[in-house]
Amino acid sequence: MNTSLQQADTTKGGEWLIKESNPFTTFIPEDFTEEQRMIKEMSNQFINTGILPVIDRIDKQEPGLIQSLLDKAGELGLLSIAIPEEYGGLGKDFITATIVNEEMGKGFSFAISFSVQTGIGMLPILYFGTEAQKQQYLPKMATGELKGAYGLTEPNSGSDALGAKTTATLSSDGNYYLLNGQKCWISNGGFADVYIIFAKIDGDKFTAFIVERGAEGFTQGEEEHKMGIKGSSTVQLYFQDCKVPVKNVLGEIGKGHLIAFNILNIGRFKLGAAVLGGQKNVITDAVQYAIAREQFKIPIAKFGAIKHKLAEMAIQTWMSESAVYRTAKWIEDKEHELLSNGKSVNEALPGAAEEYAIECAILKVFCSEVTDFCVDEGVQIHGGNGFSDEYGISRAYRDARINRIFEGTNEINRLLIVDMMLKRAMKGKLDLMTPATAVSKELMSIPDFNDNEEEVPFAKEKKYIINFKKALLLIAGAAVQKLMIKLDKEQEILMNLADMAIQIFAAESGLLRLLKLYDAKGEAATAIQAAMVRTFIYDTADRINKAGKDALNSFAEGDELRMMHIGLKRFTKAEPLNTKETRRLIANQMIAENKYCF
Numbered sequence: 001m002n003t004s005l006q007q008a009d010t011t012k013g014g015e016w017l018i019k020e021s022n023p024f025t026t027f028i029p030e031d032f033t034e035e036q037r038m039i040k041e042m043s044n045q046f047i048n049t050g051i052l053p054v055i056d057r058i059d060k061q062e063p064g065l066i067q068s069l070l071d072k073a074g075e076l077g078l079l080s081i082a083i084p085e086e087y088g089g090l091g092k093d094f095i096t097a098t099i100v101n102e103e104m105g106k107g108f109s110f111a112i113s114f115s116v117q118t119g120i121g122m123l124p125i126l127y128f129g130t131e132a133q134k135q136q137y138l139p140k141m142a143t144g145e146l147k148g149a150y151g152l153t154e155p156n157s158g159s160d161a162l163g164a165k166t167t168a169t170l171s172s173d174g175n176y177y178l179l180n181g182q183k184c185w186i187s188n189g190g191f192a193d194v195y196i197i198f199a200k201i202d203g204d205k206f207t208a209f210i211v212e213r214g215a216e217g218f219t220q221g222e223e224e225h226k227m228g229i230k231g232s233s234t235v236q237l238y239f240q241d242c243k244v245p246v247k248n249v250l251g252e253i254g255k256g257h258l259i260a261f262n263i264l265n266i267g268r269f270k271l272g273a274a275v276l277g278g279q280k281n282v283i284t285d286a287v288q289y290a291i292a293r294e295q296f297k298i299p300i301a302k303f304g305a306i307k308h309k310l311a312e313m314a315i316q317t318w319m320s321e322s323a324v325y326r327t328a329k330w331i332e333d334k335e336h337e338l339l340s341n342g343k344s345v346n347e348a349l350p351g352a353a354e355e356y357a358i359e360c361a362i363l364k365v366f367c368s369e370v371t372d373f374c375v376d377e378g379v380q381i382h383g384g385n386g387f388s389d390e391y392g393i394s395r396a397y398r399d400a401r402i403n404r405i406f407e408g409t410n411e412i413n414r415l416l417i418v419d420m421m422l423k424r425a426m427k428g429k430l431d432l433m434t435p436a437t438a439v440s441k442e443l444m445s446i447p448d449f450n451d452n453e454e455e456v457p458f459a460k461e462k463k464y465i466i467n468f469k470k471a472l473l474l475i476a477g478a479a480v481q482k483l484m485i486k487l488d489k490e491q492e493i494l495m496n497l498a499d500m501a502i503q504i505f506a507a508e509s510g511l512l513r514l515l516k517l518y519d520a521k522g523e524a525a526t527a528i529q530a531a532m533v534r535t536f537i538y539d540t541a542d543r544i545n546k547a548g549k550d551a552l553n554s555f556a557e558g559d560e561l562r563m564m565h566i567g568l569k570r571f572t573k574a575e576p577l578n579t580k581e582t583r584r585l586i587a588n589q590m591i592a593e594n595k596y597c598f
Contacts, residue, residue: 007374013355014421017469017501023515026093027329029321030488030517039081046076051107058109058231061223066113066231067147067191074144078104079118081102082347083126088139092351094332098273100323105277108399110216116188117141119270120263121148124196126210128259128345133210137194149192149239151183151211152260159412161198161260162206166239168199175246176247177201177209179217179239190223190233193451197237197244198256205254209244215518217242228398240395246299264352265360267407269331272363273324275371275403279317282371282396283596286310286378289393291591293383295402300381301591310376310590311524311583316370317533321507323366323535327359345521354448358420359505361413368403368410375400414498415491422480422487422499424567436477439470443567457518458511458530464537465508468544471571475548478564482555497552503547505541510536528589531582541574548572 009025032040051058052071057065073079082097083089104114116431122141125133140146157163166181179199189195195211221236251259287310291407300306334352344353353360375397379386386393404410424430457464476497479487489492514533518526548568556564590597 009333011330012429014424016432016505016508017421017472018431021512022467023519025510026326026509026516028513028516029325030513030520032095032099036099038570039092039096040099040103041080042076043100044106046073046078046492047106047110049209050456053394055108055110055231055392059471061231062404063126066110066233067109067144068166070113070147071144073114073365074142076077078114079144080142083122083138086491087126087134088142094335094352095325095328095451096329098270099157101270101273102277102324108278108279109229110126110553111274111278112187112229112232114272115274116150117144119267120196121192121194122260123266124250124263125194125210125351126189127262128208129210130247132247133150133250136416137210138194141194147188147191148379149186149188149195149248149350151186151189151197151262152181153185155184159409162257162412164198164200164206166197166199167203168201168207168209168244168468170201170246171243176243177246177249179209179242179244181239183237183239185224186220186237187236188233189220189237192476192491194259196250196259197239198260199239201253205327206256207253208250208256208259210248210250211239212248213243215242215244227401228395228401230398235329260349262354263409264426266349267358268360268364269324269356271403271407272320272360272367275367275400276317276320276324277365278314278396279320279371279374279594280401281314282374282378282393283310283590284594285393285396286381287381287590287596288311288594289391289512290366291594297410298314299588301324304584305382307587307591308580308583309381310587311535312585313374314590314598315536315543315583316531318532319506320363320367321368322513323359324363326509326512327363329355330356330359358417358424360406360419361417362502362505364407365413365417366506367412368400369408371400371403377520392486398440410509411491411495414502417498417501418476418494432476433472436453436473439567440477442470443474443563443570452455457523457548460531460575462510462538463540464512465504465569467573468500468507468540471548471568472497472504474564474567475500475551476572479551479555480562490554493551495553496547496554497538500544501546503543507533507537531585531597533575533580535582535586537576538579541572545569545572 003074011021076099077090080089081092083426085091095335122138125137137146141148152161154164154166164529166179168177168179170177181199182489193213193269197209197211199209201207203450217240219238226232295302313562331352335348338348338351378393378395381391382391385391390396425432479493483490510533514529517529545568552561552564
């Protein structure tokens with residue numbers, strides 16, 4: 001057993017692709033402190049007793065209900081977990097804030113209002129506000145006395161946020177900016193007291209402003225009628241010569257993009273954590289329904305087809321959780337490093353999130369798509385009842401769909417994953433060229449058929465991960481060499497590469513967690529986790545192979561294409577695995593415990 005103290009993991013953003021990670025420096029949920037477990041339980045109790053019993057009333061947008069629930073969350077300190085004590089918060093660490101965020105994710109529409117309040121509502125002021133702005137707004141936002149919202153999207157600018165048309169013109173007396181324009185899809189917009197609004201000064205200086213409800217020239221539209229998250233307030237905002245005091249400029253003039261993009265990095269991570277909570281609840285719901293529902297005089301939980309679904313939901317959720325908390329620790333450690341190096345609170349967490357922007361984008365995509373998979377299978381397990389509003393799974397299904405659009409669409413995030421990796425490489429922050437060249441040389445050598453690796457626990461799975469990385473480096477390197485500056489126009493290829501990276505990161509995160517648990521608890525106690533990891537890696541081999549082939553077929557041809565296909569096949573080869581039995585093992589454990597239990 002490894003008895004050494006866990007050291008800080010110094011992996012830089014994107015560096016996991018080119019180095020072998022250490023399971024003993026990888027943070028996993030089983031490492032939570034006693035205080036963190038208590039906060040997790042308290043958060044869960046708040047959802048179970050304060051939110052879920054009134055969820056129908058929330059979805060009907062009962063006047064004042066969401067606001068009162070945010071107030072209760074404020075009384076418990078849930079709104080202020082990440083806010084420093086000097087601004088009325090609890091000043092807890094990033095992992096603790098992530099735990100709260102995960103638990104709040106079980107709250108359907110309430111989760112949206114909570115995330116806006118604690119994320120894009122408050123964080124821009126915390127990280128970019130003046131001391132006066134922080135003192136004025138944060139203490140009251142931390143308790144819920146003031147509610148926050150964020151206005152970036154416009155009717156004609158979504159993913160292209162910098163294409164916003166809202167303008168800000170300095171008044172003749174120099175005391176105010178006059179805002180003119182429109183914002184749409186503003187969560188919490190119908191009841192917020194404080195709004196972060198982006199506009200262009202002099203037509204080109206993209207700038208953020210703090211706008212208060214009641215400001216002259218500021219009005220809001222009617223509540224939107226949405227497919228899901230019906231209980232969350234979503235409105236359009238209108239500005240007609242809206243007077244905003246000069247002192248309410250947030251950050252530097254012309255530097256609004258820094259606020260928008262840095263907050264998006266954090267927001268993507270927080271979304272990944274929040275949907276994780278929802279995934280676990282959906283699986284528990286599906287397990288309990290499958291046990292209670294009988295067909296042909298037996299519970300449908302006994303059917304192999306249902307066990308397959310339950311197990312796959314659990315496998316992907318466990319991988320999501322492993323990746324989320326692995327990244328959370330990286331961000332937390334980087335934040336502490338920046339603070340110890342003299343960076344201010346304003347700079348530390350945004351800087352840490354920027355360092356791991358690649359991983360934040362990966363989590364946003366992977367976790368939101370796992371959530372969609374879980375709710376879809378949850379409906380299927382419920383059969384016709386899943387299509388009825390009498391069952392909660394129908395609400396989960398509708399509410400989940402927005403997550404692939406929030407915080408940048410999954411398509412945009414896929415493009416960003418590869419773009420950010422290549423940019424880090426060009427800046428010398430990530431050496432992709434050396435390992436990519438080594439993989440190309442290896443492709444021309446005779447494969448290593450060394451079987452001695454079986455003596456080491458999970459050596460085969462470790463080798464798979466190493467080879468998956470080689471597959472991505474091989475194809476990405478060839479694409480860059482072949483297409484060069486044209487690569488950024490080949491979005492289909494970029495998305496293939498992103499899919500490979502996403503699967504590798506999730507698979508490696510799960511394996512690292514397993515290795516650490518195995519070392520601490522032994523083989524028998526980790527048999528089910530081993531089944532989950534082995535099954536996911538086995539399936540990931542095919543997913544990576546498919547994405548790699550699609551990419552290769554898009555830019556290579558002739559002998560080069562044939563050689564690259566041979567290399568891809570070598571690096572995505574996996575030995576046969578009886579996934580029927582591994583999935584039954586996983587499903588049977590949940591059925592025995594009547595819940596998601598991992």
